[in-house]
Amino acid sequence: MKQASKFLVLFFFMSMQAESKTADMNQPLHIQAGSVEIREKDGISIYKNNVLITRGSMIIQGELIHVHTSANEVKKIRVEGVPAKFRQLNDQDEEISAQSLQMEYQANDNKLILNKKAILVQGQNRFTSEHIVYDTQQDIVQAGDPTTKNSETETERVTITIQPAKKKDSE
Secondary structure, three states: OHHHHHHHHHHHHHOOOOOEOHHHHHOOOEEEOOEEEEEOOOOEEEEEEEEEEEEOOEEEEEEEEEEEEEOOEEEEEEEEEEEEEEEEEEOOOOEEEEEEEEEEEEOOOOEEEEEEEEEEEEOOEEEEEEEEEEEOOOOEEEEOOOOOOOOOOHHHOOEEEOOOOOOOOOO
16 A cells, blocks of 8 residues: 555656647658668668657657558657667757667657666656656656566666746746
8 A cells, every 4th residue: 555655646746747749740750870671561660870860849869760650650669779869849848858778659649668777857857767658748757667566676766856846036
């Protein structure tokens, strides 16, 4: 019961006001890479060597990127890097950035899944864990693995830094 209440408190504090920029989904996808292998029948493109993907304000960088498509629509982007990186502005022009060794962006669900040495930054607030799932539309952050029972292992723990809200000057 104590673990469940800690998880609920953690979930509450992780919900911040930052959504992805709505207009980005209507922008074309631009990709730069050292090399590409396109498997049109399978709907997979494999990009290697310092890959850069941009779509509106969204930027994804990695060493190896798999883009999965169906009916000429991007469904999923899998990224590996040291680290793989993600950046995007929200509708208030605030930056959301993330990095991890493995990353997956699910375009239809607007989810960014970070694995291995994951870091997510929203404004001045920072989340670190071995596993983070960020819903860019609903603004929900899930970090860590609630089924993990070994609380002594530092790498399995979630670390959150939440900065205090800035007070408005009263006149």
